[in-house]
Amino acid sequence: MTIGRFNIELLEAFVAVAEAGNVTHAGTRLNRTQPCVSTQLRRLEERVGKPLIERNARTMDLTPAGRILYQHATEILRSHEEARLRLSAPELTGTVHVGLPEWYATGQLQSIFCNFVRIHPNVKLEMTVADSATLHDMLNANEINLAIALVSQGKPKPVEMVEEPLHWAVSDTCQLSDPLPLILFPEPCPFREIAFSALARSGRQWYERITTTSVAAAQVAVLSGAGISCLPSGAILEGFKLLKEQDGFPVLPATQLAIYTQSSSQSPIVDYLEGHLSELMQNTIAPRSALAGKMTPDLRVV
Template sequence: MNLPIDYLRTFVSLAETKGFTRTGIQLNRSQSAVSMQIKRLEEEIGKKLFERIGKSVKLTPEGNILIKYAMRIIKEHDDAVRALSKPDLEGFIRFGSPEHYTTGVLPKLLARFASAYPDVLVEMRCENSDKIKEAVDRGEIDIGICTQISDGGQIISHDPVVWVAAPEFIMQKHKTLPIAVFEEDCIFRSWAIEALEKSGIRYRIAYVSRSISGLLDAVKAGIAVAPIILSNVPAELKTVDLEHGLPVLPVSNIVLHKTKKKTSEIIECFSEHIIRFFGEKI
């Protein structure tokens, strides 16, 4: 039995997106190419890995067994490639990100990069997406990841924005909904307010924070519900949606911006690391 690494990447992506079209977009492949790779992987294993449910899919019992090994194989493969390809990089890189990604995603991303390239110092800057993009354009930072707010850059992943609430939250139709939001220049705040107003839901801003940790603290205390990206939802909280009476929020496109004022092996290497990491959605 042979398990090609490209097939395993496609398998993991499909397990996460639950759709052939979304997987194709994520991996920059056609829907037919995704379908063919999954078919060949299933033929190689001799087991069905997915159950088709309309336009969506879910893992079979055999698929659930494979997913843990596939993610481990991909990680070990990529770690080996990084260790053998450019082990002698040294220097520093200036990196920027909104606070949304610094809570769950970036600590793992930076730790893995530091493990592979211990002689590269990453200088971190945390601001809103528009300020990060402007800083990249001015050459003040080398690489930035942002929520898509304009044209340009490279879309590297997608993260739904969801309403998060305390476990005991119940939507009460005739009461004003308390919400916790970021400061006024945050796109998630704009999306949330626009969705509530379009749905005719009365709301009040009960809590304003500059940080994701502040919003989550307000939600945990039962003060409000908040719009955040799905990857930042902690296990002790729940997401609420149309079934609970709240409107669907947009999907956030995560965009990579690189400075045009200079290029270097470190910038390219770190860019590849970010793209690969967000593709894995660890």
């Protein structure tokens, strides 16, 4: 059987459905109508000659052919987008220093920065990973040019923000009786007060078992069963159990993140990177952050 050439728009529709979980969400992501996405998916299946998605009463699952095509389609779209950006991007030269919270310094986000310097070979990228308070201080001191950071109460509220959920994270081996052993980050981490206030409102007792400045250390401590931590979606690992209201744990408010730049000395590199990252964050932060890393699509319809 001969398979016809792939059309970029058809591949975009297929990958969007695979990653969004259903046709409606995929249409929103692509700014296309639901009938349009359904038609494009059907056309792609006709071109391949095999079903790509198996539709059941409540679920959508990739078929074996769909899983093969998904792996290749994501690479095709990535290469297509890189070529488009390289051809349309302005010529940039110089150095840019960016700051990231530790839980955002993940493979997918770092690949975004690696693609950026590949598209702009005359740009040198310096990256600092630190807590949001430190990143704000570094911005104020003009030590970094741009940062993705938690919204600061001491600064004017950014026009564009994205929200990322917070979760109670634990392993199956951790005891959930009071007093609860907590794994926290030191002051001035805002997650501390959020956790304390939520537990106090629900009448739970707790004690601070581990305090660490490292997200990686907190993750290891959670996996080992040492305690419960309050973590953003981007820091949730496979193997974590997320506690809900039915487990006796209150709902946590979402964190607010924004892109901050220096108040002065803005450069064309920073302007371009700020716009690129803003679009990325608006499009990819979901109930479980896509910036946490590439995930195998799980097509359960909610």
